[in-house]
Amino acid sequence: MSKAKGFKKSKAGTYLSMGTTAFGAVSVIKQAKKARMEHDTLRLIDAAVSAAAIVTGLALLYRELKRIGDDDVLLG
Template sequence: MSALTKAKGFKKSKTGTYLSIGTTAFGAISVIKQARKARSEHDTLQLVDAVVSAAAIVTGLAILYRELKRLGDDDVLLG
């Protein structure tokens, strides 16, 4: 099995999904900082951008959670 094939398989594994959830959640820190800065500067456009980014993060986390549940349902030992 080539390294590229292993890397593609990792993306669909439980470990890869957990890693994706962690990195997506880590992105929330910068969005929180952006929102705080926008509020302190009374910058409505920056605040809207932060809200849209936060919505994208929440949606991404929901999709990853769904994928994690799907991977858990495929586990033979759980069934």
């Protein structure tokens, strides 16, 4: 179990988290397109907020990846 906890803080775990987060963008894009077609302002706002959350999440994961890279002298 301790291996699994360490994986989350590893480069591979961070890349996996970034991929999973980016994959969520697909559903947000679909939601935004549907909202625009239906002229549903509330759903469009929801899609925009979700997109902002995805961008923020990716930025945080990128920062974590850079931190891991700076700490990992052997792979640098």
